[in-house]
Amino acid sequence: MLKILNLSNIFYWIEKLIRFINSIFFILLLVALSFALIFSPPDYLQGDSVRIMYVHVPSAWIGLASFSSIAILSIAHFIFKIKNIKLITKSIAPIGLMFTCLALVTGSIWGQPTWGTWWAWDARITSMFILALFYIGFISTHKFISDENKANKISSIIAIIGLINVPIIKYSVDWWNTLHQPASIKLTGESSIHSSMLTPLLLMFFVLILYCALIFLMKYKTEIIRIKKKNLKRL
Amino acid sequence: MIQNFLSMNGYGLFVWGSFAITFIACGLLYYKTFKTLKKYEKDFAKEINELSAERKKIVIENSKIASQVLSSSSKTI
Incomplete structure (x- = not known):
């Protein structure tokens, strides 16, 4: 099991996975867009x-x-002190920030024809905006704090505090009167969205998840090379 | 028909705008990530090549990652 977690083996599998995702990505994207x-x-x-x-x-x-993954992995990092975890969270953060910003921007564009406004400080939008700030805080610690251990500690604390915001975003539509409608898709219970709309939604989600995996693997690979480069200098 | 598809019954600007922003952002992040990865691979390969022959041999023998990066960078060259 530990052999699988070895950076050399991970590096080998990353290469294979990147090739596999690249080979199927554009076909799936075309299907989802259609x-x-x-x-x-x-x-x-x-x-x-x-x-x-x-x-x-x-x-x-x-x-x-x-x-959520960054926060849970940060808790795991505090408990188990596995350095690899920090490489993973650092690689996930830019992807999460970009998609949070995209959710805000596309939501704003959707808001204009639907609600007649580009922006409203309603509970869901405000809590999503706060999530983007947590992402910026997390990424900034790694960018601006040169001491890696200190940056890891501070970014983990930011992620753990930010975790409180996640259920607020999820349940904001139930707890407050917001412009957003309550959730149409439920993991437990019956979804109120028709299958003709659920299918493209899940297809687009799958394609974007593949995209995220691709970016994550490339970022993770970069982080591994960065560490190996540092070790080489110590030689 | 194509006109209808493009105009999206008056919502074209909003729908196409949202999709365009999403794909431009995704494309830019992909480009930046790919470029950074290639830069790191190139720098790493360069640093290994600058080592003395004996040290280089030790590094390649002990690090699978180093040998993989070296072989991939030689392919791109």
Whole structure:
């Protein structure tokens, strides 16, 4: 088991995975885009503007999931002190920040034709905005603090504090009166979204997850090389 | 038909704008990540090549990563 966790083995598998994702990515992207832009029907109320959902919702899910993983891995780092964990969280953070910003921007674009405004300080949007700030804080510690141990500690604390914001984002639509509708897709219980819209949504989510995996693997590989480069200098 | 598809019944600017922003951002992040990775690989390979023959041999024998980076960088050259 520990042999699998060895950086050399991880490096070998990263190379293979990057090649595999590259080989299937564009075909899957074309299929997902066809469903999102051509085959899925317009909404009876929102018309074709509902198609923005196919980039907005997966972006928000990825933003939230990335931060949750960073926070959970940061807790694990505090307990087990495994250096590899910090490489993983550092590689996830830029992806999470980009998708959180995309969720905010595409949400703003969707808000104009739907609500008649580009921006409102409602609970869901504000909590997503705070999530972006936590991401910026996390990334900045690694950028501006040269002492790696200190940067790791501070960024872990930021991630753990930021974890409080995740359930606030999730349940903000239930706890407060917001412009956002309650969740249409539930992991437990019946979803209220029709399959003709659920299929393109899940396809787009899958494609964007593959994209995230690709970026994560490249960033992780860069981090491994950075460490090896440092070790080489010590020789 | 194409006109209808592009205009999205009056929502074209919003729909295409959202998709365009998403894919431009994804493309830029991919480009930046790819470029950084290649830069690190090139620098690492260069540093190994600058070592004395004896040290280089030790590094390659002891580090699978070093040998992989060296072989991939020689392929790109």
